[in-house]
Amino acid sequence: MALMSASVPLVEIRQVTKAYRPPGGAPAISVLRAASLTVTAGEAVAIVGPSGSGKSTLLNLIGALDQPDEGEVLLDGTALSTLGEAALARLRRDKIGFVFQSHHLLPHCSVLENVLVPVLAGHSHTDPAIEDRARHLLKRVGLTERMHQLPGRLSGGERQRAAVVRAVIQNPALLLADEPTGALDRAAATEIGSLLADLNGLDGVTLIVVTHSRELAEQLGRVVEMRDGRLVEL
Ligand SMILES: Nc1ncnc2c1ncn2[C@@H]1O[C@H](COP(=O)(O)OP(=O)(O)OP(=O)(O)O)[C@@H](O)[C@H]1O
Ligand SMILES: [Mg+2]
Structure with missing residues (x-):
């Protein structure tokens, strides 16, 4: 019996462990411990x-880009370990937006083309409605004037904003962001913070954001700390 979606957590991480094994038989580095x-x-x-x-x-692990050694990651009640590669790829495309620790914008594509990359991955051409959404989101983050420029000509904060727009272009249920304000000055960091807060508050996007910024953490509300391989509620 399928449960009502409302009663199932969007993300559930159960006792997950992960160790990295260096080549050459050196001892494994245990990173996540339950x-x-x-x-x-x-x-x-x-x-x-x-x-x-x-x-x-x-x-x-949450974004299905890697697998735990032990334990389970469940998205919307489905254990990722039960899905094959094709299903995982679909899930990443349809449900999850990712803002990486470094922005990974394509240097030879314009800002607009960059934010449409996830859309193009699934189709041979862009739906005009999606392109409208891209323009709308770029406007919302103040990048209308920069839309046709290459990322190399943007400031760090502008690139991060473009990366956030790219991550939400397909309207994901879940946005995973890794240090989205790292390397930004205070003003640019605050802008990214309010953009994330808007996506959560206005669009209902669930956010999991890794950050070293106390300010951003407080803006988001719930804070958990990674401590000795476990997550501790603060
Ligand atoms: N692919 C890998 N192979 C081997 N070791 C790795 C790999 N990825 C990460 N590690 C190691 O695992 C540990 C955790 O790395 P991770 O990148 O998750 O840390 P982090 O909390 O994101 O750090 P930061 O705040 O610096 O980004 C580190 O000691 C790192 O060196
Ligand atoms: Mg990191």
Whole structure:
């Protein structure tokens, strides 16, 4: 029996462990040790913790970009371990937006083309409605004037804003953002913070955001800390 979607957490991480095994038989580095987290649809969660504590590792597991050694990651009640590659790719495309720790914009494509990349991945041409959405979102983040420029000509904050727009172009239920304000000055960081808050508050996008910024963490509300491979509610 399928449960009512409302009663199932959007993201559930159950006792997940992950170790990296260096080549050459050196001892494995244990990064996640029984990490657990439950995120309800509509929540905004900040993940904080020292450098190297496993925050990006955790985000990759939630985004189905990597697999845990033990434990389960469930999205909308479905254990990712039960899905094949094609289903995982579909899930990443349809439900999840990812803002990576470095923005990964394509240098030879304009800002507008960059934000349409996830759409083009699924189709041979762009639906005009999606292109309208791209223009609308770029306007919302103040990038209308920059839309036809190459990322190399943008400031760090403008590139991050473009990366956020690209991540939400297909209206994902879940946005995973890894240090979206890293390397930005305070003003640019505040802009990204309010953009994320809007996406959560106005559009209902569930947010899981890794950040070193106390300000951004407070803006999001719920804060969990990665500590010795586990997640601790603050
Ligand atoms: N692909 C990999 N192979 C081997 N070790 C890795 C790999 N990815 C991460 N690690 C190691 O796992 C640990 C956790 O890395 P992770 O990138 O998750 O940390 P983080 O909390 O995101 O750090 P930061 O705040 O610096 O981004 C680190 O010690 C890192 O060196
Ligand atoms: Mg990281």
